[in-house]
Amino acid sequence: MHPALLASDYPLLNLFWTIAEIFLWVLWFMLLFRVIGDIFTDDTLGGGTKAAWTIFVIIVPFLGIFVYLIARGRGMGERSLKRAQEQEEQFRAYVRESAGTSSHADELTRLAELKNRGDLTEEEYQRAKAKLLS
Known part of the structure; x- marks a missing residue:
């Protein structure tokens, strides 16, 4: 009989899984901050709605994020x-x-210069000068 092979028997596989887990956690936190940022920067939401979404996302983060993305995901990009x-x-x-x-x-x-060349009359020059100085 062969003993059961475990992932811990392969150090390179352990390293791969550790890197994958770190990547997924970083991805998750980026998504969480993006959603919270979108909640606070959306001018169409009222204060109570923003508070409700924030509480929902913080209390039940996985479900809150997924529900927010389904309900308001299209608008996030816009x-x-x-x-x-x-x-x-x-x-x-x-x-x-x-x-x-x-x-x-x-x-x-x-x-x-325009007045001296004759392109502007004295009256036009005075009007433009008064407009510029006011």
């Missing part, structure tokens, strides 16, 4: 995409504002 687009637009607006805006002195110089 909300994440919407937040990313809003952040991108805010960044682009900031860059446009920072890089594209010239000083009042530059604008006044440009207006004076």
